[in-house]
Amino acid sequence: MSGSAPASICDVLPAAAALLGMPGAVDRLGLTESLVEQVDRVAVILVDGMGWHLLPELAAHAPLLASVLAGGAGRLSELVCTFPSTTPSSLVSLGTGAQPGEHGVLGFTLNVPGTDRVLTHIAWRDDPAPTEWQPLPTWFGRLNQHGFGARAVLPSAFIGSGLTDAAYRGAAFRPTQPSDDYAGVLADELLAGPGLVYGYIADLDTAAHLFGIGTPRWHEAAVRVDTLLTRLLDALPPDAALLVTADHGGLNVPADARVDLDADPRLGDGIRVVAGEPRVRYLHTEPGAAADVQATWIALLDGRARVYSREQAVATGMFGPVSPRHLARLGDVVVVCTGDSAVLATAHEPPEAARLIGFHGAATDAEMAIPLIAFTPS
Numbered sequence: 189m190s191g192s193a194p195a196s197i198c199d200v201l202p203a204a205a206a207l208l209g210m211p212g213a214v215d216r217l218g219l220t221e222s223l224v225e226q227v228d229r230v231a232v233i234l235v236d237g238m239g240w241h242l243l244p245e246l247a248a249h250a251p252l253l254a255s256v257l258a259g260g261a262g263r264l265s266e267l268v269c270t271f272p273s274t275t276p277s278s279l280v281s282l283g284t285g286a287q288p289g290e291h292g293v294l295g296f297t298l299n300v301p302g303t304d305r306v307l308t309h310i311a312w313r314d315d316p317a318p319t320e321w322q323p324l325p326t327w328f329g330r331l332n333q334h335g336f337g338a339r340a341v342l343p344s345a346f347i348g349s350g351l352t353d354a355a356y357r358g359a360a361f362r363p364t365q366p367s368d369d370y371a372g373v374l375a376d377e378l379l380a381g382p383g384l385v386y387g388y389i390a391d392l393d394t395a396a397h398l399f400g401i402g403t404p405r406w407h408e409a410a411v412r413v414d415t416l417l418t419r420l421l422d423a424l425p426p427d428a429a430l431l432v433t434a435d436h437g438g439l440n441v442p443a444d445a446r447v448d449l450d451a452d453p454r455l456g457d458g459i460r461v462v463a464g465e466p467r468v469r470y471l472h473t474e475p476g477a478a479a480d481v482q483a484t485w486i487a488l489l490d491g492r493a494r495v496y497s498r499e500q501a502v503a504t505g506m507f508g509p510v511s512p513r514h515l516a517r518l519g520d521v522v523v524v525c526t527g528d529s530a531v532l533a534t535a536h537e538p539p540e541a542a543r544l545i546g547f548h549g550a551a552t553d554a555e556m557a558i559p560l561i562a563f564t565p566s
Contacts, residue, residue, distance in 0.1 A: 197269045197278055197558065198285045200433055201327035204230045204384055207429055207564075208336050217265065219429070219562055227565060228382040229428040231374065231420065234282065235413055236275060237393030237548070239437015240266050240557035242401065246392075249407045250414035252421070261421075262432075262563045269436050271506045272296070272468045273548050273555040275393070276309035276351055278435035283326040283355040287508020291324050293354055294507060294517050296465040296549065299472050301516035306463050306536075312350035322354035328384070329358020337383025341374050359386065371416045375423035389413055393438070396546030400440045406546075421563055430563040437555050438548040441466070441530040447489065448542070450535035454484055463519065466530035466541065467549030470519030478520040485523060492529040496522045506551060525550045 195216055205213035209226050238246070247254035255261040270281040270288050272295050280286075280293040288294045297308045300316065307316070331338040340356045344363035352361075364373055370387070377385045395409035417432060424430055449455040449462065449469070458477030464470040473481045478497065485495045501522035502510045510518070523531060532542045548555045 195265070195267050195560075197267060197282050197433065197435065198287065199267070200232065200282060200431065200560065201384075202285055204232055204429075204431060205327060205331055205336070208331070208382075208384065210331060210334050210336055217267075217560065217562075219431075219564065222263075223564060225427075225565070227427050227429045229378055229385065229425065230383075231378055231385045231387065231424070231428065231430045233374075233387045233389065233417065233420070233430070233432045234279070235389045235392055235417075235432060235434050237396050237436065237438055237546075238413070238434035238559065239548075239554060240434075240559050241437055241554050243559060245402060246407075246410045246414075250410045252414050252418045253410075256561050262561045265560050265562075267433065267558050267560050268556050269434070269558050270508065271551055271556070272465070273436040273550065274465060274468070275435050276355075279351065279355040279388075280322060282433075282435070283328060283357070284322075284324045285327055286324055289502075289507035289510035289514060291322050291354070292511065292514040292517065293322055293351075294514060295463065295468060295470065297463045298517045299461045299463045299470065299519070304461055306461060309351050313348070314350060316350075318350045318353035318357070321350065326355070326357045326359070328356050328386070331384055332358050332360070337381060338386070339377055339383065340386045341370070341377055342388060356386070371419040371423075374420055378423070378428055379425060389416065393546075396438050397544045398546075400545035401438060402440070424563065426565060429565070432559070432561040432563075434558040436548045437557060438546045439528055439552070439554045440545055441528050441547045445492075445527070445529045446532055446542075447492065447529065448532040448534050450533055452488070455488060457481070457484065462533045462536040464523075465547075465549045466532055466544075467525045467547050467555070469523040469531050469533070470517075471521040471523065473520040482521045485521060489523065489529075489531075492527065493523050493525045493531070496524070498522060526552070 199216040203215040203217040206215035328338040340359040391409040395406040399405040461472035
């Protein structure tokens, strides 16, 4: 891998495009090095929440992943996701190949500048307009423009959403229903013709949030994921490659590591809008209050979070280069949890958010490190 920056989720689709032979596509992941002949179809499967550090625990009930870890199947390498380590930001970074500071989807929820409105990206439809909120082209669109074909096999509920447009703009969509055989639909799309086929699996992340990482329900989800990937691998045509990656990892947050900003008047003082998520908070303050809010949060969250001004947060480089048009989407104060802490906002968010067990979003290795598993013709 060339360059000083670590290989990341931003490099996955350019590498897939290079496997397909698209002119100008750069393979920073070294996937083309082992190919004897060029492939004419590539499946990219994103398993939500399948962090690098979770693989050994997942493998206990997942034979394919166990084989990958043992070196018996595929080629395993470590990547990083983008920051924040949250699904909307990561999906758009995957699709565009750009950092959140460039594409503008800078978190799970964001304040719409000039308003008191908070945009929840997974519930976003057409306001703001997707092409204005996220203006960059995607690799799906590039592939289709170059005649390679790019299809996204997604739940029908995702089709037409703002996040789907922001992440997968330019793809041809194949909607699925909950009753469909998802592995079978993906395999059919691969067999239907050359190009890129993209799939997304939510089960593991859902189980982590609701029941916790390492629980029986989480392991049951791992079995379903492993079975789906095994079926897809078994159906892979000889001229095809399968790339499996993730959008983030995660960790469980115990009850005594949770702070509720709405339960402590000192934490709420001077704040106009709360956005972000429990592991990364964006605090938009009343006029003139930013410095006092930052100082209060530094004192009260000592040892639990890093508390930045907007300018300090941007200067760390953690968002990548931040476009001036996206700056106001970040809070006047940016709070990044460390360790296993979380900042709840019970008066600002749905009550189910406080009941979650597994979390992600911050910058720990457990959240940021993700795998890439490449199955390519030898």
